[in-house]
Structure formats: C-alpha cells, structure tokens
Amino acid sequence: MFTFLANLFRPRPKLGPEVIQSALREHFRNFRALLTANNNALELMSAVEEMLHSGKPFGMAFVRGDLTALTVNVYKMMHSLVALSDGRYKDLHERFKIITDQIEAILSRQPEVSGTALVLTMDEIDSSAVDQVGSKMANLGEIRNRIGLSVPDGFAVTAAAARYFMESSQVQDEINRRLKTLDIDNLEALYKVSSDIQDLIRAAPLPDDLETLIREHCARLAHDAGGPIAVSLRSSALGEDSVHGSFAGQYRTRLGVDATDAPAIYKDIVAGKYQSQAIVYRQQRGYRHMDVLMGVGCLVMVDAVASGVSYSSPPDNPRSPWVVIHAAPGLGDQIVEGSTPYDLLHVSRESPHDIVQVRLANSRADHGCLSDRQVRELALLSMRIENHFGSPQDIEWAVDRSGHMVILQARPIGSAVGQMTVPTGDDERESTDRFAEQAPVLLGGVTASHGVGAGEVFKVSCKQDILHFPKGAVLVVETPYPEWAVLINRASAVVSESGQSATHLATVAREFGVPALFDLPGAVALLDNGQIVTVDATARRVYEGRIEALLDAAPHRPNLMEGSPIHKLLKEALVHITPLNLTAPDSPFFKPASCRTLHDITRFCHEKALAEMFNFGRRYGSRDKSAKQLYVVAMPSQWWVINLEDGFREGADMSSPFIRIEDIVSAPMLAIWKGMTAVPWQGPPPVSLRGLGAIIAQSAMNPQLDPAVRSSMSGRNYFLLSRNYCNLSVRLGYHFALAEASFSELLSESYVNFQFQGGAADERRRRRRVRLLGEMLREIGFRVDIKGDSLTARIEKRPVPYLKERLVVLGYLLIHTRQVDMVMDEEGFIDKFLSKVRADIRTILEDMVADSGAEHETTPKHPAG
Amino acid sequence: MKQLRNILLVDDEEDFLETTSRRLRRRSFEVRTAARCAEAVTEVLSGWPHVVVLDVMLPDTDGMECLRRIKEVAPHLPVVMLTGHASLQASVWGLEHGASDYCLKPIELDELVEKIIIAHKETGAPS
Structure with a gap:
C-alpha cells in the first residue's frame, strides 16, 4: 500500500480522475482509521485520568x-499517518518506542527486598530493619532495644526468606494466573481462589536451609527458656505502609504453636497473605499483590494472666486527656477479634496517671483483671511508647504469671485514611435534634466508626451468609470478627452486638469510612432482614427507614486509592501519557522529536493527518479538485468544503470552484448546517438581512469581527466531508472551534466530538463562556471536560438519530454563543440568554421531529423569511 | 475487497472456541476454529478466512510467532490479536508485525464483532 501511494505521488504528472479518486479513497480510509484511533485514544486517556481522581478502587488489571x-x-494513528504521508513522520516510531518502554518499566517495577539474611533475632532488630522484617517486628525490636521495655523473646523470618520460599517452590506464576481472572465481587469465587492459593503455598516445600534455620532458632529459644516452649507466629508484612493503610486483621496469627511445628505454621502465615479479606483489602486500597511481602515473627508465648489493648490516645478523639485500656483475663486475640467482654479503663495521660473511669466486664466483680498499680504502669508504658514513636499508639500487651508487663505489638493509631472530623458530645445531640424527628429503634452502644449510612438489614453469622450479602446493605452481626471485613466495601454501615473500637473490624470500617456502631446487645433480634434502617454511628442511634437529612449531612467517604502503590504507579505512568507539550502547529517545535507523551503523538498525528487531507489536491497541482467554496443563497460564503469521498450529490458540477449547499449529501454536515441556520443570529452587531449565509460569511470576512482570519488554508472555515462524516473547523468571532461527527452502524464509529477555545477576551470572560457552553452541552448529553478556557465535549456510541439532534443543537450553539461575548457582562444577561437558547433548541428539535418523514429535512431555513 | 464472512478463531481454550464460535455463527458469520498454530496456518494457506482472531498463548508455538507465520503466507489477511496478556510491549510487537488490532479478554461479543469488521475494512488489500 505504501509503495502504491509512493509511486502515485512521486511524479506530479497528469493522472486520470479515476486514479486520483482511487488514491483519495485510499487516503480517506487511512484518515478514517486514524480518526477512529484518535477518538479511542482520547477516550482512554480521559478514562484513566478520571479513574485516578475518582477515588474508586481499581486494580492492575x-x-x-x-x-x-x-x-x-x-500506534494505529502513527501507522495511518505514515501511510497518509507516504512515509514521512517515520521517526515518530522512535519516540513512541521510548515512551512506551518508559511506561512499561513503571508498570512492571518490582518492590525491592533489602538484605539477604533469612532470619534476624530480636536483639538485631530495630526500626531500621523495617525493610527486612516488616513494621510489626521492627516496632517490637525498637521497643525492646531502644526503649528498653520487655517484649517476648523470639526472631523474625525476613521478607527475603519469604521471597526465597516462593521462588524456590515456583508457585507464584500459578497464583498470579488464578488472581488475574478473579472478580472480587463474586465472593464464592473469591473464597475458592483464596483457599486454593493458600493450599498451594502450604503444600509447597520449604527450602531445606530455611527450615533448618527456623528449627535451630526455635531450639535456641527453648534452650534459653530452659525447657520446651510454645511459640506464636505472627505476620509482619512489608509494604503495608502504615501511614496509608492499616491492614488490620488481614493476615494470620497463630498462638500456642508447638515449636516443632513452626516450619509448617510459617508457611501457613505466609499463605495468609492470600486470605480473602486481604485480597479484597488490597484491591480496594490499590495495592498490587506483589507490593506486599510477608515477614513473619516467631515469639515465645507469654503465659499471661491478663492481656489487652491500650491506646495512648483514643482512636476517635486525638485531643482526649486519657489513655484508654481494654483488658481481659488470660491471653489471646479475643479483644481485637471482638469476641470477649472486657474491662474498660480511662487513665490520665499525665503522671500520676489517675484512673478516672472504670467499666468492668463483670459488673458484679469488685475489681478488674488488672491491679491499679498495673493499670498505672501500663499507662506509663503507653506514654513512653507514644513519646518514642512521636504519635499516639495502639498497643497490645500481656501480664505474665510473675506480674511482669510484656509488650506484644505497637502501631500508630488512626494514621490510615478515613478519619473524619470528630464530633463532640454536643454534636450528637444536635445531629439528632436537627435531622431526625422520629424515635430511634436502637440507642446507645459504642461508635466504632463515625458517620451515617442506610440500607436494608442483612444479618451475617457464617460464611454462607456472606455470599448472599447484597451491595449497600447494613451488616448486622453478633461479634465483629475480622473475617467480616470482606464485606466492608459492600456494606453501607455495620451494627454489632458486641465489640468496641479496638477491634480489627472497627479499624477497617474507619479506614473505609463505613459507619459502625458496636456494643448494641439485642440488635440481631431487634432488626429484621430486609428492613430499611439508617445507622447514625456518630449519634449512636439506629432509625427505621432512610433519613435523607441525616445522610446528606454525613461526611463523604474517603478517597481510598490516594497514595496507594497502584495510585502512585498510575500517576507516574501518566506523566508519560497525558501532558500535552505540542500545542501550536505552526511552531518550529511541532515535530516528532518534540513528542514526549502519548498525548503529544496523538495530537501530532491528528494535526498532520488533517494537513495531509488538505494538501491532497495540491499534490496533483490543483487544489480545487478537492477544496471548493460553499455557495449559499446565491452567493459565495467564506465556508470551504473538501469532499473526502462521497459527500457531494452525484452529478454535481465538479469543475466549478463552488459547491452549492443543495449538492451536499453529507448527513452530519447538513445536521450542523441546519442548526447554524435555523434561527437568525441576533445582534449585536446589527444583522444584515441578506440571509444567514451572508452573516456567517461576513463574520469570516470582516477583520473587525474576526481578527483571527488568516489567508492560509488552516485559518479558513472548512468542512471535510463524506456521506457519513464531517469535520468542521471554524473561527467565528474570537473563537476557534472544531466539530467532528461520524455516523455509522458500528457504534465505535458513531460519535460527535467538539472542541472549543476562547480567543481574545480576558481570562475571566473566556472561562465563563466555556462554562456556559459546557452547561448547555451537558444538558443535551455531551460529556464535557473543561480545562482553563478550552472545552472538549464528546458523545460516542449512540445511534444516528440521537447524534443528528445533538449536531443540530451544536450548530446552533456554535453561532449563538458568539453573542455571549459581546454582552456577557450585562446584568441578568446570562439567564435571559440561557432561556432563549433553551427555547430555541426546543423549537428546532420539535421541527426536526415534525420533519423527520421528509427526505430533505436538512435544507436550511431562510432566516429572513 | 472480499465480503466479510469467514472467521478463523485460533485459541487453546476449548470453552472459548466453542462459545465464541457459536455466538459469531448466530451473527451469520462462518466460523472455523484451530487450537494450534499449525492448523491455523493450514487454514490460512487454503485461503478460506477473511479475518483471523488469534490468542497469544498456544500450545505448539507462541501466538506472536504464529502471527509472523500467518503474515508470511498472507500479508494482507487481517489478524485481530485477542489475549488475556495485557502488555504494552507485546501489543506493539503484534502491531509492528502486522496485527490489525490487539484486544484484551474478556471482550463483549459486540465489541469483538466491531473489531473484526473494522480490521477487515482497514486492513484489506488495496482495491
């Protein structure tokens, strides 16, 4: 095909009309292919950009x-342009290659693993080891070695070890394959894939040297303890950037493990990376699975008489004067799992740490599971940890048989997103009084996550229930187990009979901005499945029905993607995609070598393809073969028409330098033209009565009206036509506008594009003008994007009659928005103008419906008549 | 240009071949299928297909190599790559070696049909 065209163009001799026509057809085919690709490319770029800013979750797929x-x-655009231009612009390919390689490199970048040690002992670990052992173990090491508090003895199996295990067992490819096609909204499939992947990992052999190492270290711990020991194995994942995400309860912890089983349980913890709630969590929060690496801590079990959680400052009120302690007898994760009653203690943050408020799990007991001395000690330790790390901390602790306080874990509180402004007690009252007139069906409990949500009640007590959970329902449970977290992105609110703000589920709810109200005994029995309720977690009330006023006043959900690895990665990739560096086509820098982004290449190809279509006639030494002046109402206008293929009526006089509007059969052009001429343009300046064609012609000829007119072809107003295609480039008044329309039975070739840029007025007026125009276009179904004073509007994949109507309106707006310029500052003008425009559009569209039977519906109406 | 009617589907997934060919037939296309590149090339040599829809993963050879072979024997035959492998580099490689399009699974049938029609319209030999 290239050589065919090249041979055609090299000599400039006389060619028969049929040869020219055939070359023109070939040209047109390439041109159309380029335009289709151009539209797709622009659409994709805006979709990606929108996704980045929408806050909605998206994955690597x-x-x-x-x-x-x-x-x-x-690529297709470049390919078509090279064909159109007989091989010029080939050097675009080089730029394209560089840009796409840069993007690919960003997309496939692997997280780095630092260090080669497979195991680090407690005395080797502090904050600086976070890239090797994960934040949980790094913090624990820091507490032991830098603050000097007691932590269990133990060791960390590093991320390098986990990678070594996964690589040597070669299961990762299979895991990736299964995840690739997984739709996380299909919970049944999610559970299946999650459990299969975990089985794969558990069944994979541990490398001998790693297994030996784990056994040796367990033996050392037993030796130091002077007898057989039980250990706990805890996930300590890397890449869970605690500033961005909490990853609360996503992974696995195994307590009371016989040391001989440690290697097998180690694999189980590593497999926990693919627990269903972790897969969902990563997807929702913008993490690639490979962004998370599993460090594992192996710690000697504490023989505890009491254990619990302490907040150096409560999660829902950073200005509180209290350390908040949750304590329960024995050891376990019951508190963070939300399954056990507990003592609630408020202790002053300041020395001597007065114990101000006490609520005991067993209300008939006369003391809690901790002595006052222990409570004060715990408050003191909590403050030391907070002061060391520089922010409020969420601390897990235990008291051993000898009464010794041991720290099990510490992490920053509420550093994840989803923190909202925290209402004080007064606001609770107020919010209720202002918005809800009816009495609540449930009252009280603990605010686990602030906010208001409404939906149908759906009770969940087992995995089977999870599968049937409807999107947007209110999750009602007895106990806030971490497993319910798979439903957080589908639930509009959570209500639980037990639990408090320390539970993992509460942490995740806060992070996702899902309102949660816990500790409401009787909720499960009181609420019925399917019943619509509004949960005001902040005011601690549940109402029957949807209470819109309450919902409206509630804060919006947080942007969960912002700052996540995938978000960052896409943002970085977009640097090579969306910025437009090539703007002015007449600048010497408008050349392939200046293309730095895919958008630049798109722009370059589009512009040069248009130029090629214009120059087609000149190539044959005769411009008029293709470009003709439009003849309207018996006089030439300043509109030019280029017939790309079959836009003229058969038998039209092709030798004339003019073409009559009656001889044009391009459906999209006739639709635009109809809109341009349907209603006379009403001053100022005063309108000549010679007909609309003349007015339009005048505006293009009169330099006072249009300073932008230039003698070159690119400065003219022109239509490129075929029967089902039209590309209109126009300078009217101070504006530059480009309208492009294609009608086709193929929906991807059925569209209207419109670009508009303001000219000479001051910035404020230009912006106001595009906003006004954008508003009108939105009303009729265009997708409008405004940047500064330039506007892009698109409709695609709609049936032809729909597009035709929009084109007529567009034609109308093209002519009439000029008016806005002249009088925009007049008092009340905008409203008057808008109502006239709306009325006109209605009339035109009604006329169209009335005319729709007529064959020549698009013959322009004579405005003066 | 030949009227578009005959479509050759090349893919190693039986399920995909079966459902897609059934649906395309319902849209009045003639469909033949090939699970291996060798079969695909034989079909192409017979001159039967008007458009080929080709997956990137095949058991006997990789789809890219298969594209090269098809293009060797039929340079003007439109080939639409359809794959689960979303890679910028693979897509560029495919287009550079003559593929008309590079689409990703899963794809709606309507969209696939449009891609096939457009590939046929744009890639056909000069008339």
Missing part, C-alpha cells in the same frame, strides 16, 4: 488493560 488499549490506538 484495569491499569494494564487500558494502557495497552491506549498504546494500540496511538
């Missing part, structure tokens, strides 16, 4: 899918 599709379309 989306990112890779859209960017691959974008690459394909940009």
Whole structure:
C-alpha cells in the first residue's frame, strides 16, 4: 500500500480522475482509521485520568488493560499517518518506542527486598530493619532495644526468606494466573481462589536451609527458656505502609504453636497473605499483590494472666486527656477479634496517671483483671511508647504469671485514611435534634466508626451468609470478627452486638469510612432482614427507614486509592501519557522529536493527518479538485468544503470552484448546517438581512469581527466531508472551534466530538463562556471536560438519530454563543440568554421531529423569511 | 475487497472456541476454529478466512510467532490479536508485525464483532 501511494505521488504528472479518486479513497480510509484511533485514544486517556481522581478502587488489571488499549490506538494513528504521508513522520516510531518502554518499566517495577539474611533475632532488630522484617517486628525490636521495655523473646523470618520460599517452590506464576481472572465481587469465587492459593503455598516445600534455620532458632529459644516452649507466629508484612493503610486483621496469627511445628505454621502465615479479606483489602486500597511481602515473627508465648489493648490516645478523639485500656483475663486475640467482654479503663495521660473511669466486664466483680498499680504502669508504658514513636499508639500487651508487663505489638493509631472530623458530645445531640424527628429503634452502644449510612438489614453469622450479602446493605452481626471485613466495601454501615473500637473490624470500617456502631446487645433480634434502617454511628442511634437529612449531612467517604502503590504507579505512568507539550502547529517545535507523551503523538498525528487531507489536491497541482467554496443563497460564503469521498450529490458540477449547499449529501454536515441556520443570529452587531449565509460569511470576512482570519488554508472555515462524516473547523468571532461527527452502524464509529477555545477576551470572560457552553452541552448529553478556557465535549456510541439532534443543537450553539461575548457582562444577561437558547433548541428539535418523514429535512431555513 | 464472512478463531481454550464460535455463527458469520498454530496456518494457506482472531498463548508455538507465520503466507489477511496478556510491549510487537488490532479478554461479543469488521475494512488489500 505504501509503495502504491509512493509511486502515485512521486511524479506530479497528469493522472486520470479515476486514479486520483482511487488514491483519495485510499487516503480517506487511512484518515478514517486514524480518526477512529484518535477518538479511542482520547477516550482512554480521559478514562484513566478520571479513574485516578475518582477515588474508586481499581486494580492492575484495569491499569494494564487500558494502557495497552491506549498504546494500540496511538500506534494505529502513527501507522495511518505514515501511510497518509507516504512515509514521512517515520521517526515518530522512535519516540513512541521510548515512551512506551518508559511506561512499561513503571508498570512492571518490582518492590525491592533489602538484605539477604533469612532470619534476624530480636536483639538485631530495630526500626531500621523495617525493610527486612516488616513494621510489626521492627516496632517490637525498637521497643525492646531502644526503649528498653520487655517484649517476648523470639526472631523474625525476613521478607527475603519469604521471597526465597516462593521462588524456590515456583508457585507464584500459578497464583498470579488464578488472581488475574478473579472478580472480587463474586465472593464464592473469591473464597475458592483464596483457599486454593493458600493450599498451594502450604503444600509447597520449604527450602531445606530455611527450615533448618527456623528449627535451630526455635531450639535456641527453648534452650534459653530452659525447657520446651510454645511459640506464636505472627505476620509482619512489608509494604503495608502504615501511614496509608492499616491492614488490620488481614493476615494470620497463630498462638500456642508447638515449636516443632513452626516450619509448617510459617508457611501457613505466609499463605495468609492470600486470605480473602486481604485480597479484597488490597484491591480496594490499590495495592498490587506483589507490593506486599510477608515477614513473619516467631515469639515465645507469654503465659499471661491478663492481656489487652491500650491506646495512648483514643482512636476517635486525638485531643482526649486519657489513655484508654481494654483488658481481659488470660491471653489471646479475643479483644481485637471482638469476641470477649472486657474491662474498660480511662487513665490520665499525665503522671500520676489517675484512673478516672472504670467499666468492668463483670459488673458484679469488685475489681478488674488488672491491679491499679498495673493499670498505672501500663499507662506509663503507653506514654513512653507514644513519646518514642512521636504519635499516639495502639498497643497490645500481656501480664505474665510473675506480674511482669510484656509488650506484644505497637502501631500508630488512626494514621490510615478515613478519619473524619470528630464530633463532640454536643454534636450528637444536635445531629439528632436537627435531622431526625422520629424515635430511634436502637440507642446507645459504642461508635466504632463515625458517620451515617442506610440500607436494608442483612444479618451475617457464617460464611454462607456472606455470599448472599447484597451491595449497600447494613451488616448486622453478633461479634465483629475480622473475617467480616470482606464485606466492608459492600456494606453501607455495620451494627454489632458486641465489640468496641479496638477491634480489627472497627479499624477497617474507619479506614473505609463505613459507619459502625458496636456494643448494641439485642440488635440481631431487634432488626429484621430486609428492613430499611439508617445507622447514625456518630449519634449512636439506629432509625427505621432512610433519613435523607441525616445522610446528606454525613461526611463523604474517603478517597481510598490516594497514595496507594497502584495510585502512585498510575500517576507516574501518566506523566508519560497525558501532558500535552505540542500545542501550536505552526511552531518550529511541532515535530516528532518534540513528542514526549502519548498525548503529544496523538495530537501530532491528528494535526498532520488533517494537513495531509488538505494538501491532497495540491499534490496533483490543483487544489480545487478537492477544496471548493460553499455557495449559499446565491452567493459565495467564506465556508470551504473538501469532499473526502462521497459527500457531494452525484452529478454535481465538479469543475466549478463552488459547491452549492443543495449538492451536499453529507448527513452530519447538513445536521450542523441546519442548526447554524435555523434561527437568525441576533445582534449585536446589527444583522444584515441578506440571509444567514451572508452573516456567517461576513463574520469570516470582516477583520473587525474576526481578527483571527488568516489567508492560509488552516485559518479558513472548512468542512471535510463524506456521506457519513464531517469535520468542521471554524473561527467565528474570537473563537476557534472544531466539530467532528461520524455516523455509522458500528457504534465505535458513531460519535460527535467538539472542541472549543476562547480567543481574545480576558481570562475571566473566556472561562465563563466555556462554562456556559459546557452547561448547555451537558444538558443535551455531551460529556464535557473543561480545562482553563478550552472545552472538549464528546458523545460516542449512540445511534444516528440521537447524534443528528445533538449536531443540530451544536450548530446552533456554535453561532449563538458568539453573542455571549459581546454582552456577557450585562446584568441578568446570562439567564435571559440561557432561556432563549433553551427555547430555541426546543423549537428546532420539535421541527426536526415534525420533519423527520421528509427526505430533505436538512435544507436550511431562510432566516429572513 | 472480499465480503466479510469467514472467521478463523485460533485459541487453546476449548470453552472459548466453542462459545465464541457459536455466538459469531448466530451473527451469520462462518466460523472455523484451530487450537494450534499449525492448523491455523493450514487454514490460512487454503485461503478460506477473511479475518483471523488469534490468542497469544498456544500450545505448539507462541501466538506472536504464529502471527509472523500467518503474515508470511498472507500479508494482507487481517489478524485481530485477542489475549488475556495485557502488555504494552507485546501489543506493539503484534502491531509492528502486522496485527490489525490487539484486544484484551474478556471482550463483549459486540465489541469483538466491531473489531473484526473494522480490521477487515482497514486492513484489506488495496482495491
């Protein structure tokens, strides 16, 4: 095909009209292919950009899918342009290659693992080891070695070890394959994939040297303890950037493990990376699975008489003067799992740490599971830990048989997103009084996560229930187990009979901005499945029905993707995609070598393809073969028409330098033209009565009206036509506008595009003008994007009659928005103008419906008549 | 340009071949399938297909190599790559070696049909 065209163009001799026509057809085919690709590329770029800012969760499959599709379309544009231009612009390919390689490198970047040690002992670990052992173990090491508090003896199996295990067992490819096609909204499939993947990992052999190492270290711990020991194994994941996400309760902890089983349980903890709630969590929060690496802590079990959680400052009120302690007898994770009653203690943050408020799990007992001395000691330790790390801490602790306080874990509180402004007690009253007139069906409990949500009640007590949980329902449970977290992104609110704000589920709810109200005994029995309720977690009330006023006043959900690895990665990739560096086509820098982004290449190809279509006639030494002046109402206008293929009526006089509007059969052009001429343009300046064609012509000829008119072709107002295609480039008044429309039975070739840029007025007026125009276009179904004073509007994949109507309106707006310029500052003008425009549009569209039977519906109406 | 009617589907997934060919037939296309590249090339040599829809993973050879072979024997035959492998580099490689399009699974049938029609329209030999 290239050589065919090249041979055609090299000599400039006389060619028969049929040869020219055939070359023009070939040209047109390439041109159309380029335009289709251009539209797809622009659409994809805006979809990706929108996704980045929407706050909605998206995964790597989306990112890779859209960017691959974008690459394909940009490539097609280049390919078509090279064909159109007989091989000029070939050097675009080089730029394209560089840009796409940069993008690919960003997308496939692996997280780095630092260090080669497979195991580190407690005395080797502090904050600086976080890249090797994960934040949980690094913090614990820091507490032991830098603050000097007691922590269990033990060791960390590093991320390097986990990678070594996964690589040597070669299960990762299989895991990736299964995850790739997983739709996390299909919970049944999610559970299946999650459990299969975990089985794969548990069944994979541990490398001998790693297994030996784990056994040796367990033996050392037993030796130091002077007898057989039980250990706990805890996940300590890397990449769970605690500033961005809590990952609360996502992974696995195993308590009371016989040391001989440690290697097998180690694999189980590593497999916990693929627990269903962790898969969902990563997807919702924008983590790639490979961004998370599993460090594992192996610690000697504490023989505890009491254990619990302490907040150096309560999670829902950073200005509180209290350390908040939750304590229960024995050891376990019951408190963070939410399954056990507990003592609640408020202790002053300041020395001497007065114990101010006490609520005991067993109300008939005369003391709690901790002595006052222990409570004060715990408050003191909590403050030391907070002071060391520099922010409020969430601390897990235990008291051993000898009464010794041992720290099991510490992490920053509420550093994740989803913190909202925290209402004080007064606001609770007020919010209820202001918005809800009816009495609540439930009252009281603990605010586990602030906010208001409404939906149908759905009770969950087992995995089977989870599968049937409807999107947007209110999750009602007896106990806030971490497993319910898979439902957090589907639930509008959570109500639980037990639990408090320390539970993992509460942490995750806060992070996702899902309101949660816990500790409401009787809730499960009181609420019925399917019943619509509004949960005001902040005011601690549940109402019957939807209370819109309450819902409206509630804060919006947080942007969960912002700052996540995938978000960052996409943002970084977009640097090579969306910025537009090439703007002015007449600048010497408008060349392939200046293209730095895919958008630049898109722009370059589009512009040069248009130029090629214009120059087609000149190539044959005769411009008029294709470009003709439009003849309207018996006089030439300043509108030019280029017939790309079959836009003229058969038998039209092709030798004339003019073409009559009656001889044009391009459906999209006739639709625009109809809109342009349907209603006379009403001053100022005063309107000549010679007909609309003349007015339009005048505006293009009169330099006072249009300073932008230039003698070159690119400065003219022109239509490129075929029967089902039209590309209109226009300078009216101070504006530059480009309208492009294609009608086709193929929906991807059925669209209207419109670009508009303001000219000479001051910035404020230009912006106001595009906003006004954007508003009108939105009303009729365009997707509008406004940046500064330039506007892009698109409709695609709609049936032809729908598009035709929009084109008529567009034609109308093109002519009439000029008016806005002249009088925009007049008092009340905008409203008057808008109501006139709306009335006109209604009339035009009604006329169209009335005319729709007529064959020549698009013959312009004579405005003066 | 030949009227578009005959479509050759090349994919190693039996399920995909079966459902897709059934649906395409319902849209009045003639469909043949091939699970291996060698079979695909034989079909192409016979001159039967008007458009080929080709997966990137095949048991006997990788789809890219298969694309090269098809293009070797039929340079003007439109080939639409359809794959689960979202890779910028693979897509560019495919287009550079003559693929008309590079689409990602899963794909709606309507979209696939459009891609096939457009590939046929744009890639056909000059008339």
